[in-house]
Structure formats: C-alpha cells, structure tokens
Amino acid sequence: MSDPARESTRRRLTAKQADTVERLGQAAVTVLGREGFAGLTVRRVATEAGVGAATAYTYFSSKEHLVAEVFWRRLVGSPCVAHQSDDPAERVIEVFGHISKPVADEPEFAGAVTAALLGRDPDVEVLRLRIALDIRDRLTEAVGADADPGVVDTLELLYSGALVSAGMGYSSYDDISRRLATAARLLLG
Numbered sequence: 001m002s003d004p005a006r007e008s009t010r011r012r013l014t015a016k017q018a019d020t021v022e023r024l025g026q027a028a029v030t031v032l033g034r035e036g037f038a039g040l041t042v043r044r045v046a047t048e049a050g051v052g053a054a055t056a057y058t059y060f061s062s063k064e065h066l067v068a069e070v071f072w073r074r075l076v077g078s079p080c081v082a083h084q085s086d087d088p089a090e091r092v093i094e095v096f097g098h099i100s101k102p103v104a105d106e107p108e109f110a111g112a113v114t115a116a117l118l119g120r121d122p123d124v125e126v127l128r129l130r131i132a133l134d135i136r137d138r139l140t141e142a143v144g145a146d147a148d149p150g151v152v153d154t155l156e157l158l159y160s161g162a163l164v165s166a167g168m169g170y171s172s173y174d175d176i177s178r179r180l181a182t183a184a185r186l187l188l189g
Helices: 015-039 042-049 053-059 063-076 088-104 107-117 122-143 149-167 173-188
Strands: none
Touching (some): 015 053, 063 107, 107 149
C-alpha cells in the first residue's frame, strides 16, 4: 500500500515532489498567519515557498485545495489514538481531542480549513471524502465495531458542527473540546 503522505489528490508524488508539496503547505500556513484566508493565493504561497506559480498550480487547483490538502496531511500524519479506557465515551473524547489538534493552535488556519472544506473545487471534494472516512473510521473504532451506525453519524455531525462553529469564531477550541466531551457523554452514557 502506498504512503498517504506521498499521495496527492491530483497524482502520485516522487520524493522530490513530496518535498515541494510539503514546502508549499508550510508556506501556506505562514501566509495564512500573516494575510488571513482572504489574502491567501496560490501565487503568494509559491513565492513564499520559493517555487514558481506554475509549479504550485501543478499540485493545487486553488487555495481551497491547498488548505484542504494541508489539513488532510496533518490528519493522516497523526496516527490513531491508542485508547487507554474501556469506556466508549472516554475513547470518543480522546478521538475528538486528537482529530482537533491539526487546527487547534492556529486560528487562521482553522478558519481557512472551514472555508476550504465548504468549497466546491473537485479536488477539495475528494479530500473532504477522505477526511470524512478517516474521521468515521476513528470514531467507529472508539465506539466499538458493533456500534449503532446512527451513533457514529451523530458523532460525525457533532465534530463537523463544532469545527464550523470554531472556524467561524463563535467558540474557542477549548470551549469546543469541553462541549464535544459533554455531547459524547450524553450520547454514549
């Protein structure tokens, strides 16, 4: 099986190409911190990364695609939680905390991820599906293989809604973590 960190939405990557994509991702986070999502462009990111704009567009169809790809790479680069508890609610809370880490400390990036994932770019749609499946798998494992699929659906909706709420600035990530923990306990007992 191939390494997801070496896969792009658009094509498989050589080691050199993967390095370029990594530099573009780091540059995107830097530009986001400085300019915000409104000021982010693939051209600005390319300049920050020291590559040509045409090269950047080889890998990313839009700024939304770029931001979604950075989030995806952070998510899959963060291995699944090794659960310490037999309590499904506690395991779900661990997963919520773990899958929120890729954005929790960077509010500009978090807001950009929310905006990017809501976009209609076909490359973003592919990533949105990959992200959703990864999160579903993590939550299903936490709840237990014999869990009611409706419970996992509800947990996914809780997480998605929480990220949108935080990304829009309605709640802090600390507040979201507490609220997700409360919701998991209410749902799972």
